[in-house]
Amino acid sequence: MHLNGLRAVESVARCGSLVKAAEELGVSASAVSQQLGRTEAQLGRAIFQRTGAGLSLTAFGAEFCARLTSGFQELGRAVALAEEAATNVLVVSVAPAFASRFLVPRLNRFNQRHPEIKLRIDASTGLVDLDHSDVDLAIRMGDGTWPGVRAELLLAQEVFPVCAPALAAKLSEPADLAHLPVIADESTMISWERWFEAAGLAKPFPVQPAGPSFTDPILGIDAAVAGQGVALAWQLLSADALADGRLVAPFGITVASGLGYYVVSSKLERPGRKVRDFSAWLREEVAKTMARFGTRAK
Amino acid sequence: MHLNGLRAVESVARCGSLVKAAEELGVSASAVSQQLGRTEAQLGRAIFQRTGAGLSLTAFGAEFCARLTSGFQELGRAVALAEEAATNVLVVSVAPAFASRFLVPRLNRFNQRHPEIKLRIDASTGLVDLDHSDVDLAIRMGDGTWPGVRAELLLAQEVFPVCAPALAAKLSEPADLAHLPVIADESTMISWERWFEAAGLAKPFPVQPAGPSFTDPILGIDAAVAGQGVALAWQLLSADALADGRLVAPFGITVASGLGYYVVSSKLERPGRKVRDFSAWLREEVAKTMARFGTRAK
DNA sequence: AGGCGGAGTTTAGAAAATCTCAAGTCAGGC
DNA sequence: GCCTGACTTGAGATTTTCTAAACTCCGCCT
Numbered sequence: 283m284h285l286n287g288l289r290a291v292e293s294v295a296r297c298g299s300l301v302k303a304a305e306e307l308g309v310s311a312s313a314v315s316q317q318l319g320r321t322e323a324q325l326g327r328a329i330f331q332r333t334g335a336g337l338s339l340t341a342f343g344a345e346f347c348a349r350l351t352s353g354f355q356e357l358g359r360a361v362a363l364a365e366e367a368a369t370n371v372l373v374v375s376v377a378p379a380f381a382s383r384f385l386v387p388r389l390n391r392f393n394q395r396h397p398e399i400k401l402r403i404d405a406s407t408g409l410v411d412l413d414h415s416d417v418d419l420a421i422r423m424g425d426g427t428w429p430g431v432r433a434e435l436l437l438a439q440e441v442f443p444v445c446a447p448a449l450a451a452k453l454s455e456p457a458d459l460a461h462l463p464v465i466a467d468e469s470t471m472i473s474w475e476r477w478f479e480a481a482g483l484a485k486p487f488p489v490q491p492a493g494p495s496f497t498d499p500i501l502g503i504d505a506a507v508a509g510q511g512v513a514l515a516w517q518l519l520s521a522d523a524l525a526d527g528r529l530v531a532p533f534g535i536t537v538a539s540g541l542g543y544y545v546v547s548s549k550l551e552r553p554g555r556k557v558r559d560f561s562a563w564l565r566e567e568v569a570k571t572m573a574r575f576g577t578r579a580k
Numbered sequence: 581m582h583l584n585g586l587r588a589v590e591s592v593a594r595c596g597s598l599v600k601a602a603e604e605l606g607v608s609a610s611a612v613s614q615q616l617g618r619t620e621a622q623l624g625r626a627i628f629q630r631t632g633a634g635l636s637l638t639a640f641g642a643e644f645c646a647r648l649t650s651g652f653q654e655l656g657r658a659v660a661l662a663e664e665a666a667t668n669v670l671v672v673s674v675a676p677a678f679a680s681r682f683l684v685p686r687l688n689r690f691n692q693r694h695p696e697i698k699l700r701i702d703a704s705t706g707l708v709d710l711d712h713s714d715v716d717l718a719i720r721m722g723d724g725t726w727p728g729v730r731a732e733l734l735l736a737q738e739v740f741p742v743c744a745p746a747l748a749a750k751l752s753e754p755a756d757l758a759h760l761p762v763i764a765d766e767s768t769m770i771s772w773e774r775w776f777e778a779a780g781l782a783k784p785f786p787v788q789p790a791g792p793s794f795t796d797p798i799l800g801i802d803a804a805v806a807g808q809g810v811a812l813a814w815q816l817l818s819a820d821a822l823a824d825g826r827l828v829a830p831f832g833i834t835v836a837s838g839l840g841y842y843v844v845s846s847k848l849e850r851p852g853r854k855v856r857d858f859s860a861w862l863r864e865e866v867a868k869t870m871a872r873f874g875t876r877a878k
Numbered sequence: 879a880g881g882c883g884g885a886g887t888t889t890a891g892a893a894a895a896t897c898t899c900a901a902g903t904c905a906g907g908c
Numbered sequence: 909g910c911c912t913g914a915c916t917t918g919a920g921a922t923t924t925t926c927t928a929a930a931c932t933c934c935g936c937c938t
Contacts, residue, residue, distance in 0.1 A: 283659055285583035286896085300915060313897050315916055325659070326666040328714040334905040336914060340714040341700060342669070346662050353654030360647030361581055361623070367640055368624040402639060416626040416638040584925085598886060611926050613887060632934050634885060 287321035295347035375420040379500040381405040383519045412548040420546040436543040442536040446509040456481040463493030463511030480537040585619035593645035673702040673718040677798040681817045710846040718844040734841040740834040744807040754779040761791030761809030778835040
């Protein structure tokens with residue numbers, strides 16, 4: 283079916299005249315006339331009556347066009363939705379751990395500041411292709427050397443041991459870690475080795491007994507909160523637990539992991555206002571969190 | 581907006597794959613891919629995710645396409661309606677008088693015989709342009725010499741005086757008409773003159789007192805039924821009134837008017853089955869009516 | 879490893895649809 | 909009777925859209 287022909291018919295029916303419809307469609311009256319003719323021929327039925335002084339709908343045409351109008355309105359709504367979404371919906375891709383432990387608890391403040399921006403959090407472990415998806419922004423951990431994207435450092439990742447307050451009583455110096463379960467995080471490139479080194483401990487530090495290990499950073503921190511051992515925590519993911527006392531950070535020795543949280547966006551297009559607004563807010567939240575966290579943890 | 585692009589998007593979303601959609605649309609996969617790209621660019625938002633092994637809808641795309649599907653379904657229904665109408669609806673244009681006095685009382689028999697054909701009676705006094713309207717068939721009175729149309733004689737028009745039974749008692753021979761009101765029909769080319777001539781009356785026959793005159797043949801016959809005078813009746817329009825005795829036709833002298841009822845259709849296209857069915861039925865009804873009428877009126 | 883095949887994309891050229899402009903028709907109004 | 913407004917028609921130009929073929933990417937199979 284001739285969609286453009288149908289649109290021409292609909293427009294003429296609604297505008298009441300070929301000339302007005304041509305104006306609405308932004309083409310010449312001749313073009314519209316030809317569209318009409320073709321559509322009627324294809325349909326095998328007259329839609330308009332030629333009355334010498336203008337066009338008028340046939341009885342059949344009136345019913346037909348009523349449906350056309352309804353159909354095109356629906357399409358119009360779909361496109362309007364898309365356009366509204368393109369300007370007012372911000373899709374952010376983040377790792378589930380970051381979403382649940384940092385982003386989500388702070389979202390209500392973002393909504394208060396930017397009520398016009400509807401946020402969609404796409405929490406997935408995979409790395410989305412920013413150029414070929416509807417994701418506007420991603421927050422990712424890494425070394426910032428991803429190819430083909432714009433990556434801006436949000437926070438340099440530092441790590442440090444954390445544990446439940448009850449467990450902390452048994453720790454007065456780093457070497458005491460040898461007597462407590464140490465929780466390992468298999469999923470990241472950050473290992474205890476570097477922290478042992480920064481704390482001035484012997485190179486192959488004997489961790490006995492070996493604690494549990496997890497593939498998700500959240501689980502490691504949860505285990506620490508539950509008193510199952512000492513975990514190597516990341517600042518942002520453990521900030522809230524440290525703030526309300528569920529965790530404590532003994533020793534005060536932190537070590538840079540060499541990695542960081544990055545705000546990642548497509549290189550192909552300049553970031554829109556909504557992306558810039560979100561980035562700015564996010565940086566503020568990180569700064570606020572780090573300020574509070576600094577006084578408690580260091 | 582790119583209607584064809586939207587259709588491509590909708591089809592891909594529904595079919596789940598570019599290749600299947602291309603098949604549905606009857607074009608190459610390449611064409612569909614380009615449509616998708618153009619539409620997404622125009623919308624400024626990704627609708628599909630490129631997952632290496634195929635396309636999948638983004639969260640936004642799913643909502644968008646749901647609306648598209650609904651819109652296109654509405655358009656599809658409109659077109660389906662049109663196509664059904666093109667095959668099963670028969671639009672007949674007739675004069676109001678003929679419609680009310682002959683056609684409508686007999687329509688139930690047509691519906692019984694052809695329940696699949698939906699009849700639309702367009703009762704208008706103007707002559708419709710069969711080539712440029714949705715009228716399939718017209719029934720018109722005249723001399724059959726209309727240009728550019730196919731006109732088939734349905735019945736040669738004959739005229740004769742009619743009046744209410746009470747009035748008929750005062751009429752034993754044509755000359756008695758001089759003493760009764762004679763009803764004139766201004767709208768037709770048929771005048772009393774020819775009947776007076778056929779009845780063998782003097783050329784300028786003195787009609788005294790002059791009866792009422794009307795511009796619609798129905799009104800003349802109605803006036804005759806009401807006993808207001810003698811009208812010059814047409815066979816088909818007065819047939820039912822003669823059949824049930826509301827009118828009688830004194831003298832039995834009829835005269836050919838030189839005009840006739842014609843079934844008129846467009847010359848441009850061969851009449852479809854529905855047109856032929858209706859024509860055949862109409863001829864039968866006319867024949868039946870004339871047979872009955874003949875026994876009573878002549 | 880390496881080759882194969884499915885799925886989607888890209889490119890360039892070809893084909894088709896659509897547009898514009900100009901001329902033509904037709905009816906109603908001054 | 910001529911003019912004007914509204915639509916149609918026709919021819920050529922333009923734009924869009926399509927096809928075909930090469931290309932990329934990824935998973936799968938040997």
